[in-house]
Structure formats: C-alpha cells, structure tokens
Amino acid sequence: MEIIDVMKPVYKRANLDRRLFSKIRNQKSYKPSRGTEIALVIALELNxxxxxxxxxxxxxxxxxxxxxxxxxxxxxxxxxxxxxxxNEALEYYGLPILGERKS
Known part of the structure; x- marks a missing residue:
C-alpha cells in the first residue's frame, strides 16, 4: 500500500489546479464536476x-x-x-482522465 505524501497538497494528489481547489473550498455554491469529485476521493485514499x-x-x-x-x-x-x-488506464480506453490541473 502506498502511503499518502502528506507534504503534497490534496489538490495536487487529485490532479487539480490550485485555483480550482480554492474555488471548491471557498465558494459554497460552486459544484465541481463529477470527475473532480472522483479525483478528490482518490486523493483522499477513501475505501x-x-x-x-x-x-x-x-x-x-x-x-x-x-x-x-x-x-x-x-x-x-x-x-x-x-x-x-x-489516468493511464482511463486514457488506454479512450476515456476522460480525472482531475483538471494544467501542467
């Protein structure tokens, strides 16, 4: 089992842009996309x-x-x-990747 890198922020583990993560946290009315929500689940390593x-x-x-x-x-x-x-597995099947971070 891989250990969570606590030094790496959740938004980076979720493959999200810092500004988007800030919007999610600070704007109560903002509804993230389905893919973003699933990316956060992965980043939090939920069962x-x-x-x-x-x-x-x-x-x-x-x-x-x-x-x-x-x-x-x-x-x-x-x-x-x-x-x-x-994301590699998703891309292999021609599916959209999780997260939205721009490199």
Missing amino acids: MEETRDLLARTGIVLCKTNKSDVIVAFFIENKQYDMSLI
Missing part, C-alpha cells in the same frame, strides 16, 4: 464504502455499467490511489 458515502452526498453513484466507473472502482478496491496509473 469503497467511504467513496460511495461521500459521492452519494453529492448525487453521484459509481455505476457498474460505466467503463470509467468500473476502472476507478477497481483501483479503489485494490487500494491503488496513484492518479497517474488511474
């Missing part, structure tokens, strides 16, 4: 039960018929929270 609970609070459900959701669920269930690996 599947915690993931389902947190996402359900925002109206998101990981669906067993959605290829992106199946890939994300696989990584969470196997406690693999490396955003690069998850």
